[in-house]
Amino acid sequence: xxxxxxxxxxxxxxxxxxxxxxxxxxxxxxxxxxxxxxxxxxxxxxxxxxxxxxxxxxxxxxxxxxxxxxxxxxxxxxxxxxxxxxxxxxxxxxxxxxxxxxxxxxxxxxxxxxxxxxxxxxxxxxxxxxxxxxxxxxxxxxxxxxxxxxxxxxxxxxxxxxxxxxxxxxxxxxxxxxxxxxxxxxxxxxxxxxxxxxxxxxxxxxxxxxxxxxxxxxxxxxxxxxxxxxxxxxxxxxxxxxxxxxxxxxxxxxxxxxxxxxxxxxxxxxxxxxxxxxxxxxxxxxxxxxxxxxxxxxxxxxxxxxxxxxxxxxxxxxxxxxxxxxxxxxxxxxxxxxxxxxxxxxxxxxxxxxxxxxxxxxxxxxxxxxxxxxxxxxxxxxxxxxxxxxxxxxxxxxxxxxxxxxxxxxxxxxxxxxxxxxxxxxxxxxxxxxxxxxxxxxxxxxxxxxxxxxxxxxxxxxxxxxxxxxxxxxxxxxxxxxxxxxxxxxxxxxxxxxxxxxxxxxxxxxxxxxxxxxxxxxxxxxxxxxxxxxxxxxxxxxxxxxxxxxxxx
Amino acid sequence: xxxxxxxxxxxxxxxxxxxxxxxxxxxxxxxxxxxxxxxxxxxxxxxxxxxxxxxxxxxxxxxxxxxxxxxxxxxxxxxxxxxxxxxxxxxxxxxxxxxxxxxxxxxxxxxxxxxxxxxxxxxxxxxxxxxxxxxxxxxxxxxxxxxxxxxxxxxxxxxxxxxxxxxxxxxx
Numbered sequence: 001x002x003x004x005x006x007x008x009x010x011x012x013x014x015x016x017x018x019x020x021x022x023x024x025x026x027x028x029x030x031x032x033x034x035x036x037x038x039x040x041x042x043x044x045x046x047x048x049x050x051x052x053x054x055x056x057x058x059x060x061x062x063x064x065x066x067x068x069x070x071x072x073x074x075x076x077x078x079x080x081x082x083x084x085x086x087x088x089x090x091x092x093x094x095x096x097x098x099x100x101x102x103x104x105x106x107x108x109x110x111x112x113x114x115x116x117x118x119x120x121x122x123x124x125x126x127x128x129x130x131x132x133x134x135x136x137x138x139x140x141x142x143x144x145x146x147x148x149x150x151x152x153x154x155x156x157x158x159x160x161x162x163x164x165x166x167x168x169x170x171x172x173x174x175x176x177x178x179x180x181x182x183x184x185x186x187x188x189x190x191x192x193x194x195x196x197x198x199x200x201x202x203x204x205x206x207x208x209x210x211x212x213x214x215x216x217x218x219x220x221x222x223x224x225x226x227x228x229x230x231x232x233x234x235x236x237x238x239x240x241x242x243x244x245x246x247x248x249x250x251x252x253x254x255x256x257x258x259x260x261x262x263x264x265x266x267x268x269x270x271x272x273x274x275x276x277x278x279x280x281x282x283x284x285x286x287x288x289x290x291x292x293x294x295x296x297x298x299x300x301x302x303x304x305x306x307x308x309x310x311x312x313x314x315x316x317x318x319x320x321x322x323x324x325x326x327x328x329x330x331x332x333x334x335x336x337x338x339x340x341x342x343x344x345x346x347x348x349x350x351x352x353x354x355x356x357x358x359x360x361x362x363x364x365x366x367x368x369x370x371x372x373x374x375x376x377x378x379x380x381x382x383x384x385x386x387x388x389x390x391x392x393x394x395x396x397x398x399x400x401x402x403x404x405x406x407x408x409x410x411x412x413x414x415x416x417x418x419x420x421x422x423x424x425x426x427x428x429x430x431x432x433x434x435x436x437x438x439x440x441x442x443x444x445x446x447x448x449x450x451x452x453x454x455x456x457x458x459x460x461x462x463x464x465x466x467x468x469x470x471x472x473x474x475x476x477x478x479x480x481x482x483x484x485x486x487x488x489x490x491x492x493x494x495x496x497x498x499x500x501x502x503x504x505x506x507x508x509x510x511x512x513x514x515x516x517x518x519x520x521x522x523x524x525x526x527x528x529x530x531x532x533x534x535x536x537x538x539x540x541x542x543x544x545x546x547x548x549x550x551x552x553x
Numbered sequence: 554x555x556x557x558x559x560x561x562x563x564x565x566x567x568x569x570x571x572x573x574x575x576x577x578x579x580x581x582x583x584x585x586x587x588x589x590x591x592x593x594x595x596x597x598x599x600x601x602x603x604x605x606x607x608x609x610x611x612x613x614x615x616x617x618x619x620x621x622x623x624x625x626x627x628x629x630x631x632x633x634x635x636x637x638x639x640x641x642x643x644x645x646x647x648x649x650x651x652x653x654x655x656x657x658x659x660x661x662x663x664x665x666x667x668x669x670x671x672x673x674x675x676x677x678x679x680x681x682x683x684x685x686x687x688x689x690x691x692x693x694x695x696x697x698x699x700x701x702x703x704x705x706x707x708x709x710x711x712x713x714x715x716x717x718x719x720x721x722x723x724x725x
Contacts, residue, residue, distance in 0.1 A: 010645070017645065021639070024638070025689060041628055045582060048587075124583075124590055127585035127589055127596065127629070128633050128640075130633070131634050131635055161634055197694070198693045
């Protein structure tokens with residue numbers, strides 16, 4: 001018996017391992033939990049790997065960050081240029097995204113958003129060509145759980161297959177044979193399950209032979225596996241193997257699966273209906289909210305007084321009470337243009353903004369910078385006039401690219417300044433309507449009294465009603481310092497975009513201000529809307545309530 | 554010197570200190586996990602297998618060899634997503650075979666080490682693929698050219714590695 005001792009031991013060792021293997025395979029479908037020996041082993045090895053990775057990264061960081069800086073300036077210039085190009089591209093994409101969200105809202109779609117990610121560093125791999133997985137230096141302490149999606153900026157990497165301990169997790173790569181990702185091809189819209197092959201390639205098989213698979217077609221996650229959010233890049237179709245019944249597509253992964261260093265673990269996804277609507281107006285409101293202050297609410301009584309003052313109920317819509325401003329902070333009036341406190345944007349922008357918003361993102365980069373500069377500098381702010389055309393039949397819808405120049409409302413009543421300006425005796429400049437903005441030269445616009453616009457003559461000024469002509473450009477909309485006439489009787493309401501570097505006060509008004517014929521404002525920038533003749537219609541046009549119930553002009 | 558038969562009395566039997574016996578296999582498994590992350594081509598090597606062969610041949614004990622192979626193989630299994638035992642069984646058999654061969658052959662010479670390592674690598678891969686396919690149900694891709702190249706590469710690496718590890722040996 002002693003003669004066969006060694007062989008017996010060998011047989012016993014193999015037997016036990018085979019039995020253990022069989023047991024594991026049987027249990028594998030029932031319970032895929034992490035086994036203790038695996039945890040121990042990885043926990044014993046991971047610290048060494050982490051130490052080596054940190055040593056390597058720190059030494060590499062010192063070298064690359066402090067010594068090897070050759071070509072960094074050129075690279076910086078290139079990146080700056082790339083950023084500018086991407087910003088322009090982003091503007092265009094934002095438009096498309098808004099449109100898509102609107103459509104999704106209409107269709108009742110729900111979107112998945114990547115809400116929270118955890119960045120992790122890859123510290124090791126399986127060391128085997130047959131088992132394609134990596135280990136990352138984040139574990140249960142960082143919120144990592146089994147089944148979470150892992151990706152890089154380039155594309156999908158895999159999913160967390162095992163949380164080893166508090167600071168180490170195992171990630172099964174998408175090119176492992178045990179992996180599967182629900183995918184969809186971008187152009188052909190073919191769906192399938194992406195699997196790993198033994199050779200490490202990615203494939204989508206079981207595609208019907210009659211389907212057309214295009215080489216180079218981008219493969220995205222379909223979201224059907226409930227692990228990866230929809231739309232993440234997976235790779236591109238690199239090769240197509242056609243069989244009699246099925247087609248197999250070989251996919252080149254978007255992420256460098258063999259050279260992973262840092263990855264992102266998607267720890268939280270959100271599913272919600274796309275928030276749209278007013279997307280554009282919200283953006284315009286964002287711009288306004290960032291650049292202009294607002295005013296506190298005006299008591300309703302003030303508005304009431306204002307409306308009763310002139311007895312012209314039909315003309316009410318012409319006036320924008322301050323309360324409306326408060327509810328629609330993106331609507332800038334002379335008063336809120338000077339108020340220091342900043343109000344959050346309204347969730348329900350006025351229709352005007354809705355109409356004008358689509359152009360807002362089309363601000364060129366210099367324009368945005370100018371706006372920022374204007375914000376930074378405490379320059380007097382001019383304001384624009386809300387196009388009455390938006391509410392009346394004689395409206396001139398803002399043309400493409402006409403965000404800045406919105407036709408002024410006409411049919412203007414005699415303007416009466418609500419409050420005497422500090423200068424008081426300023427006369428209206430010809431072509432400049434005596435308006436509700438009493439102070440012009442300084443650009444500081446006092447808060448107009450609610451009664452100013454609807455109660456002619458009540459402000460003590462012998463203001464006369466003057467025939468008005470359609471203005472083609474609102475005051476304060478230009479980028480020059482040229483003074484712009486404001487429209488009498490109309491509380492200027494700004495277009496969604498801001499005037500930049502405008503020093504012209506909208507109007508001079510005061511007790512002695514006389515109403516002057518309103519001349520068409522000169523369109524300083526050749527925007528399409530500025531050249532369209534606007535029709536005097538607002539006085540007779542019925543007021544359209546905005547979402548807040550406030551009448552809008 | 555070529556492969557020769559050697560009597561048991563003539564053979565040197567070596568042992569290893571506890572730190573070496575424990576640390577070297579763990580280091581081999583760790584390096585096998587770590588290095589391919591930075592150098593994917595390194596995956597063609599199988600450091601734990603080389604360590605199993607070396608320990609088994611140096612100890613010249615079949616039991617010690619198969620146990621060494623079983624432990625290192627199971628450690629390697631821990632790093633994969635597959636069930637334990639795929640590498641374990643393969644390296645158990647290799648450890649037993651290497652120690653059996655080490656009893657009868659002079660395994661100190663470079664040609665011997667080249668041949669033995671080449672042969673055991675192929676044996677290891679055959680056993681591994683058999684187990685993975687037949688028992689675990691994996692669909693692995695077998696390529697003779699690739700396996701032969703890998704076997705030769707491992708043999709070349711083994712020559713240098715064994716020469717390095719010879720310094721850790723202690724006469725029993």
